[in-house]
Amino acid sequence: MSIANYVFGIISALIVLVIVIEMLRRRRLRERHAVYWLLAGLMGLVIGIFPQVLGWAASVVGVSVPTNLAFFVSIIILFFVCIQHSSELTELETKARVLAEDVALQDLRIRELEQAATTR
Amino acid sequence: MSASLDRTLIVMPALNEEATVGDVVREVYAKLPGVRCLVVDDGSRDATIAEARNAGAIVVRLPFNLGVGGAMRVGFRYAQLHGFDNVVQIDSDGQHDPSGVPELLAALETCDLAIGARFAGEGDYTVRGPRKWAMTVLSTVISGVAQVKLSDTTSGFRASGPKAVELFAEHYPAEYLGDTIESLVIAARNGLSIVQIAVAMRPRAGGTPSHNPFKAATYLGRATMALLIALLRPRVSAHESGALL
Numbered sequence: 001m002s003i004a005n006y007v008f009g010i011i012s013a014l015i016v017l018v019i020v021i022e023m024l025r026r027r028r029l030r031e032r033h034a035v036y037w038l039l040a041g042l043m044g045l046v047i048g049i050f051p052q053v054l055g056w057a058a059s060v061v062g063v064s065v066p067t068n069l070a071f072f073v074s075i076i077i078l079f080f081v082c083i084q085h086s087s088e089l090t091e092l093e094t095k096a097r098v099l100a101e102d103v104a105l106q107d108l109r110i111r112e113l114e115q116a117a118t119t120r
Numbered sequence: 121m122s123a124s125l126d127r128t129l130i131v132m133p134a135l136n137e138e139a140t141v142g143d144v145v146r147e148v149y150a151k152l153p154g155v156r157c158l159v160v161d162d163g164s165r166d167a168t169i170a171e172a173r174n175a176g177a178i179v180v181r182l183p184f185n186l187g188v189g190g191a192m193r194v195g196f197r198y199a200q201l202h203g204f205d206n207v208v209q210i211d212s213d214g215q216h217d218p219s220g221v222p223e224l225l226a227a228l229e230t231c232d233l234a235i236g237a238r239f240a241g242e243g244d245y246t247v248r249g250p251r252k253w254a255m256t257v258l259s260t261v262i263s264g265v266a267q268v269k270l271s272d273t274t275s276g277f278r279a280s281g282p283k284a285v286e287l288f289a290e291h292y293p294a295e296y297l298g299d300t301i302e303s304l305v306i307a308a309r310n311g312l313s314i315v316q317i318a319v320a321m322r323p324r325a326g327g328t329p330s331h332n333p334f335k336a337a338t339y340l341g342r343a344t345m346a347l348l349i350a351l352l353r354p355r356v357s358a359h360e361s362g363a364l365l
Contacts, residue, residue: 097186097294101194104180
């Protein structure tokens with residue numbers, strides 16, 4: 001592996017971590033959404049600095065090509081991120097629906113109160 | 121008498137029904153003296169609200185479209201807040217004949233949920249192809265869950281008694297097809313008794329029913345999925361989550 005290749009891996013992982021931590025710092029990202037990205041960035045950094053870790057992990061689980069293990073783990077992480085987003089979208093839709101119901105009922109109540117007030 | 125008309129709220133979900141909603145409301149008031157009629161406007165972009173109000177209905181306006189399930193939830197919550205015992209759902213397109221309501225209410229004397237069914241003898245409502253298979257599968261499975269013979273599980277013409285109103289105000293499903301299929305599963309699992317009453321259906325005053333085979337097949341798929349998910353879900357009980365009102 002060339003030195004450029006080695007540095008490239010480490011810098012990529014660092015960029016991921018810097019972006020995630022900076023967004024956390026500026027409150028543009030909530031902790032629970034950042035967990036998977038932090039995990040991915042840290043794993044990328046460790047494997048970037050010690051590439052032999054990936055080879056060792058691949059031999060432990062019986063994957064013959066170590067990069068395939070890296071791809072597999074990446075897809076798993078993306079899967080969890082997507083599931084988390086879908087689940088929170090569902091939750092937000094439910095909240096929006098309940099708010100819409102409340103708004104509609106309160107709207108009617110205000111209308112009725114106004115009518116009662118003007119006819120009095 | 122729990123099923124008397126002045127303890128009953130007629131709920132009509134309406135989406136862009138300006139052509140029919142006024143007449144349906146007037147027909148309800150003419151045929152069912154003493155009843156209150158709540159039109160839930162589900163984000164219409166036409167004169168539905170004005171038409172319904174002119175006809176004398178109470179109108180609730182949803183800020184955006186929630187589907188029939190969401191509109192019915194508002195109806196059930198309104199009924200609960202204002203002390204109505206029974207809720208009868210009627211389509212605002214004129215498909216349901218209000219003269220069937222007293223029969224549904226009479227059925228509530230002995231049970232909790234009465235469904236006005238289209239195939240139970242009266243009227244001449246027919247479907248065919250995948251839509252018919254879907255309805256057959258649905259009615260077979262739901263009849264098993266509810267332990268009562270039901271032939272028309274997707275009918276929107278139904279009357280809910282006090283126990284059903286309490287349960288549905290909290291747990292009426294808002295998803296597509298949830299308002300018909302999943303609501304029956306929820307009711308049956310909570311020990312509510314369901315009964316089917318034969319009613320005549322009129323052809324829709326506006327719009328034509330779809331006979332597109334692809335749409336019917338999609339309907340079959342979505343209905344089956346809605347049913348499977350409804351059966352997989354854990355039981356719910358009334359007074360579980362706290363809504364604002």
